[in-house]
Amino acid sequence: MNDMQPNDVAPNCTEQRIRLYDGSERRIFLCDEEVPYPDGKLIVSSTDTEGVITHCNDSFVDMSGYSEAELIGQPHSILRHPDIPKAAFADMWNTVQGGEKWAGYIKNLRKDGRYYWVYATVVPNKRAGVIKGFTSVRRKPSRDRVNEAQALYVEMKKAEVNS
Amino acid sequence: MKLKLTVSPDFPPEKLAGWHIFNTWLQRQTGLASHFDVYESYEELHSAIDAETVDLIYANAYDSANLVRDKGFIPLARPAQQADEVVIATSIENSAEKIEDLTPGINIATTADPDVRTIGMIMLEPANIDSANSQLQSYGSYPLVAKSLMKKDSQAGFFLADAYDRLSKLIQSQLRPLVRSHIQLISHSFLLSPRAIAHKDTLQELLENMAEKENGPRVLDDLDSKGWRIPDQEEVEFMIDLMSTLVSD
């Protein structure tokens, strides 16, 4: 996946390299500024069975900071924020590949290095009994629930580093 | 064969007149005998479907999910322009100016429409309000939902956005909208039972070109509709997947 570009990001970002599930590395820039979730909207995207983005709605494009063309065909980890522990995504993938619905609180990384929190629900797109891909629908989360999730993820990340 | 037509039981009585007129129009256009039945509740509708006494239904997204996935109903047409969006409003005398100002324990006024309830409850989540810590009261029409807010019997009201916009200026001046959804993907659909598949092409042609048919524009007006378009199967499947992410189970 393409590295994030210094020219695209907000001032005062810090640079990091993260390792993705497929073993590849990506340079990212992080800025400690949250972008508020847009009221009344759902952020929707679909992927193929491998997690490559095949469709996204206008709210998704707006909130990610990327253009639609920059998103389609990219792995969904283009939004991966390093504060979310690996175990959260592993749980999500296990659940949806098993044909079930998964939901949880996710912090996403924008093209400009800022972030946004969502409550995401992911479902398999079953057609005639076969999983053809996945769809995720995000909505505005409760701040209290985000704070709880954040505290949990901090603990999970510590355990990740120590293991 | 007699074509049995119905609508999801969330339509308020004043809207049913339009559907009776539509039924008559359909008979004239197709030469088919058709009959419009109204079911009072979801239980009644579902037993009618099980007894195979529904051929054509204008169903909300929630019902469409069950009918397409479990009963093999076929998507025929969707509204050409309108999607079902929701407004949450409170009384102007309530101090809340945004959703997060509402607090658990409130009374919520709504109608029987399950899509409106689902979207409404989701938009209350940022205020930590859920079905366990609030009381949902169902009313027979949206003006009654408004009235409940004005009488302070409830602190939040769920409205189909079109219905909110049709409230009188006087009533609207007593209400404060706190949020309006922009989902754009959820709507009612015409669905055909697999038993009536022989009529699919005729019905689709009629619905798609309704504005050009004799009396079509007038009947569309009576239904508050701007016309219909033919979706592909995947579009409806996608709406159903989307609904499944919104309902709690």
Ligand SMILES: Cc1cc2nc3c(=O)[nH]c(=O)nc-3n(C[C@H](O)[C@H](O)[C@H](O)COP(=O)(O)O)c2cc1C
């Ligand atoms: C439908 C769908 C939507 C997803 N949405 C996101 C998302 O918004 N943000 C995110 O970081 N990962 C999302 N993922 C998970 C990513 O595919 C990926 O697993 C995750 O970013 C972690 O990266 P990694 O698997 O390379 O470690 C989504 C996956 C699917 C199937």
